[in-house]
Amino acid sequence: MAKFELADAKIKKEKIIKEKRIKIADLNLPAPVKQFYLDSGIQSLYPPQSAAIDAGLLEGKNIVAAIPTASGKTLLAEFVMLQSVLNENKKGKALYIVPLRALASEKYERFRSFESIKKSDGCGVLAGIATGDFDSNDEWLGNFDIIVATSEKVDSLLRNRSHWINEITVVIADEVHLIDSPDRGPTLEIVLAKLMKQKPRLIALSATIGNAREVAKWLSAELVLSEWRPIVLKEGVFFGNAITFGDRSQREVKEFHSDSTISLVADTIKEGGQCLVFESSRKNTEGMAGRLGISISKLLDNDTREKLKNLAAEVHETSEVDTAKKLAMCVANGSAFHHAGLISEQRKLIEGGFRKGIIKVIAATPTLAAGLNLPARRVIIKGYRRYDVNFGQVPIPVLEYKQMAGRAGRPKLDPYGESVLVTKTYDELDELMGQYVLADAEKIWSKLGSENALRTHILSLIVTGFAPTMTELLEFMRATFYSTQQEPWSLKVVIDNIIRFLAEKKMIVQKDGLFATRLGEMVSRLYIDPLSASLMIEGMEKIEEKGMQFTEMTLLHLIASTPDMRQLYLRSNDYNWLSDLIMDHHTEFVHIPPQFKVDYEWFLSQVKTACVMLDWINEIKEEDIVKKFGIGEGDIRALSETTLWLVHSMAELGTFLKRSSAGKARELEKRVEYGASLQLLDLIQIRGIGRVRARKLFDAGIRDMETLRAQEPDKVAKIIGTKVAIKVLKQIGAAPPPEEKSEEQRKLHDFG
Template sequence: MEIRSLNIPEKIMQFYLDSGIESLYPPQAEAIEKGLLEDKNILAAIPTASGKTLLAELAMLKAISKGGKALYIVPLRALASEKFERFREFSSIGLKDGGVRVGISTGDFESRDEWLGSNDIIVATSEKTDSLLRNSTSWMEEITTIVVDEVHLLDSANRGPTLEVTLTKLMKLNPGCQIIALSATIGNAYEVADWLKAGLVLSEWRPTDLREGVYYGGNINFRSSQKEIESATKDDAINIILDTLEEGGQCLVFESSRKNSVGFARRAGAKVSEILDRPNRNELDMIVEQVLEAGETEASKVLAQCIRSGTAFHHAGLNSAHRKLVEDGFRANKIKVICSTPTLAAGLNLPARRVIIRSYKRFDSNFGMQPIPVLEYKQMAGRAGRPHLDPYGESVLVAKSYGEMEQLFDNYIDAGAEDIWSKLGAENALRTHVLSTIVNGFATTRDGLMEFIEATFFAHQNDTWGLIEVIDDCLDFLKAHDMLEGDEQLTATTLGKLVSMLYIDPLSAAIIIEGLDKKKDANELTLLHLICKTPDMRQLYLRSGDYELINDFVQLHAEEFVEVPNQFKDTEYEWFLGEVKTALLVLDWINERSMDDISKSFNVGEGDIHAFAELSEWLMHSLSRLARVRENSAADMAGMIEKRIHYGSRPELMELVGIRGIGRVRARRLYDSGLRTVADIKKADPVVLGNLIGAKTAEKLLREIGMHINIGSETSKGANSRTMDSLLGNEQSTFSDFEK
């Protein structure tokens, strides 16, 4: 099907023709035939790189040309940023004055973000979309096209219920709205399509041929052929990588854990570096400099060492700047190999010639090492083959025996993806959504609540009689904790409305309020532990050496906790110690302990520390708001701790860290040198300032406070004069320390 034949405005057509897109892929053509451009709902369950995003773009742009507004829902912030950057290219399409406007919203769950309403396309995570609905954001009723990316995440225990309830609300709020749902192939796609009242586009077609095989016995074995791999090293996966690079391709390697991904990236780098040419090495050295600049831990040196060798690792423990540097370096074909945990397969557009799955098992805390689902394998395998760049893509599982090879063919390569199932049935999933449904007026009675549930994917798959008791338990809990009132007519109290707007679990609110009521003389540790008790907080687990250390801390500070459980109740007390450990990480963060020390002490990455800080900031903000409503004296203290969590600093640095571009490390350096306020900085010698924090940073700082001084040539070069080798340090000892 030719682009010229589509029923779309000439300006949209010309945009794609100018982009080099003249015809559609078969699945895209099928979506058009099933009414994509006629406002019909569509579920496209097709492989990665088969053109799902183009379907969404065509539907959104067609709607905008008629005065509509589009909402694009994604599961991850990184994916939101990627889509936002892509859609900004539409600003050149003159469908209206000023071109197509695009906005993005992923954080601050208490904000209405009314300003986003001026945009034609709004990109948001499912959680942010849910919060916008809870906060009664007015422009949500103007949405005419909803795109749901990765809709198979309805099956996720964490994200699924929120996505499901959000979609149900949007369909009720905007009954005439067009829904475009995008997914990898799922077993029961027809069932999801039926729930969405959508035409189903189900296809295995790919623009680049995908060959799925298993490595065993010196060969990649496909169903009808073999490819011999030279045994240059003792590691089979490294041999496959070297073969790929010799053919001009790149590799994605999926590992079962962060530690394994780091270790393999380094081992592979020792061999990959031998085949890099000088121009490539120079390009990699530029990335290395940026990695070192963007990191504060030993892990950044390990990453830099790997990148210098042409490899990298990628997992949630990396900070966002490092992840972006790795992704961009790989897209530009400078980094040849990325070794990743499965996070990379979850939606980011990062294809490679070959995908190697070194481990098809994942650790489960209840069952030990377990095989991954077929759907997860298909997500990884689907990354193989860059459209228009690679003649083919290959995904390779690694087997240790002939029997295992046969098993991998049967259980993964030849297997269909599993069915997905709603996870809305549990009380912990329903509790928060029952409250928000009543707060927003989607239901005002118990019967109305059950009627709302009848519209969910859960009800589409199951009889809802089993939920009646769970719903009643949720209602009883919410009434008992003063968040709902009434019998026949259900009404949210002031507290209930606040809890829904804050976007926290009602159980979290109940724990916080009970703790504040019990402990009148709260301090920093009290409040930090209180938020770490909530189900909304991610918990650190106790390692073998933690019990004694944290137990000793608890005994010394017992009076500062709301309550210390009985030590002889093993499970309860160990869980309590895990909460304390989490609180201690945040306490270290706000007391300016170095990122590297926190990373080593708690065995976490920079990305984890930032994730804990972000969660803690949100929950401390919620605690402050709840304390104020309860007229509790802890409200002001919580507000200050919230700011300290945001910046990771002590109270005296608040003025300095509030200057854009001056983080806690530079702020401390300035403060300790006597420059403690903006007024002090304005009076300071620019050369001294440059020597303290670097010339470029000093110039930016001065611009931020309204002064324009060029000090670059006057300052000492300091750290800039260090060689790359001295920055990286001793490669062997650095990595050994990191792995320990």
């Protein structure tokens, strides 16, 4: 057990924050703000929050708060935002940047409560949310005091020159450690570097930064570093019949089931707690949730069973796809699974049921740990390895483990929080203790150093005037996190390549400076990778050169071949049917690589991705798409959103360059948006009529809004149901059908 000796050393080196708790009444905040918090039951601050006040949080200082989950990071952000918004001398706006849309919605709901805080003009503090279109400046957001947005949306607002951006006086970067993410990191980093030029207050929040001092240095910020939590977090490893914790203590867990994870969950439920189980794949979450539900249902009381039955019925109604039925069955037993394959309605129901304490356990993929506020008494990390395309099964980073572990312990509900890794051997117990429980999170590293990461941002810097010359472009790079970790001049080769590419593709002109062309401006405004734009433009040119009889498949494949589209993985049974399809439709592809080349596998993956969208616009049932492609309903929605954005971009570029395929792209844009044929578009734009109901109406001879308005209400009710018919007909100004009598009304009538 040599690894346990690390525990003492770690405890000694921890920075102990005095149990100082500053009172809300003593804060340098406007009276209405203090009253708001006092009314909500907050009398004093936690020690890490008090440390942030001492570090100058309310005195104009930038702050990096690296403190655990549930220690009150968001409250620090709220103080600064409200102080700024209510500042009589220099009124400003606050921008709250989050990594995920779901987290944006959660924060927005919280900030809406500030409307009860009145400004000097008598109006309440207003919060707005921006997560949508990437080619809009959203000037309407200027009406709000606090704007919540994803980093991608903020980037697009900066590119589209939203005027209200200049009024921002406070920027909050939530989950700032995601600068380390290859996908989202570069955008967040560039956005912060751009905003820093305006010199707003900067508050960066994270529970897990291995090199917090380095981040604070970059942001010219004071560092608040703490491991204090309102609820003690005990991290350990389960082996045999006991959890061994980092402080060498042990806790026995009675065997409830041969599967140790089920025993750990049952142990928590019996104590009145809830569990999160993190699995390495979607398939594993579904299997685990099913097994858990069967086992724990006997531990539930009748009241909980009744509530679960109603919740399960709601889940079942969200979709016709088998996944909804499977999820509803789990929910009826008190368990659930949560992953990106679910649609947002299902995720909201699951999250709501868990917050209310009805659902006792959720088996989830790690995406749930990335910011969503769903704490539980015990967090069980079942799979600590992830599949990597290049390396196979690899151990997860400590940072990811700490994010999951940090979900343990519900403030005011749990006496403690427990995070448990599960192992089958004693040697592995020792290994996991040193590798995760007693380890610190890794350093976060800038991911800006590649052409893929920088291409879109360099064009944007030129278009928006941040970098009108090569010297100023390199100077701007000095303001990035990359430059605190590596010499910014080391990027010069990468930047030179990108400048050459952008000039070749006629997006910029390099002559006595760097100037964007109209094409370059459009590409930047559309928020697409310049390489994506180039591939689309070249594809549209080849269609004309070859005189192709192009189809939806041609355009969808063109979009699927861009770096902005995340291609689907190929399964072993995909190769045959895809090869057959390509042979049958070979005239519809702009280019087919030779079968013996590496590119051919990429091509197959692109075609598979395009086929999902082809089925979507041809009104194939979602249930059939899910089965055919081995994806989730949530994946179809995500793919259609990305496709819509890229088809819109193709239509805009095609129109600008006068390409013959632009008209077809514009038609395709509408079809992708609604997942339907062109003939249904008039009906489908009515709120409440989706692709399925529109098809039913069309097949019944009701082919447009005018015909629908002229129909007998009863006929419409028979086709799409009375409740929907009432809403739809009222909406288009037609007489609705008579409402069905309720059971109670019928009984009263019988007595008459």
